[in-house]
Amino acid sequence: QQPVQSPQAVILREGEDAVINCSSSKALYSVHWYRQKHGEAPVFLMILLKGGEQKGHDKISASFNEKKQQSSLYLTASQLSYSGTYFCGTVHRGSTLGRLYFGRGTQLTVWP
């Protein structure tokens, strides 16, 4: 039930772009994205509720392809503060509302 994230790790220079992918074997109701800094709790970034929906959060945006059961997180012109582990979370269509299954995470490191 756990979604699959790729890549496992990304190393960037400041100003470079990155894409993190999340795919599920089950039909999805929604996709969440979270960022976790080392030693801290995960922090909610955004939720995508409809197929094709794209949302933005500063220079971080995401898309949701309901048909393919996939979501992608786009980090544009990355900043040092973007470093952390990114998790997608999926809510399955027809399941208990709000129950989230998290991927294993993508570790993003941004160097100056």
Added chain:
Amino acid sequence: IAGITQAPTSQILAAGRRMTLRCTQDMRHNAMYWYRQDLGLGLRLIHYSNTAGTTGKGEVPDGYSVSRANTDDFPLTLASAVPSQTSVYFCASSDSLRGSIDGYTFGSGTRLTVV
């Protein structure tokens, strides 16, 4: 500041001992969750509660129990701790009636080591 309080922050526990991790929220969220986080495995759902008085099992419930006597508190109990329960435990909550539009709010975590 509204949020989730977890206690203790960290604990070293002898195998076979009983332990309760505490979680309290002040946002009046209906739904609460317990996750464990292990390196390379991400966050895995242990138990959840959609409303006071109801609980359900997640992906990895064995060895854990929960109760939800009221809206604010959601304690997690390890009846007889084993070393494989060494992990970081996060409590989270969401307003499930809004379909989790605002996402989950997480507590700061409890780092548990079972020796």
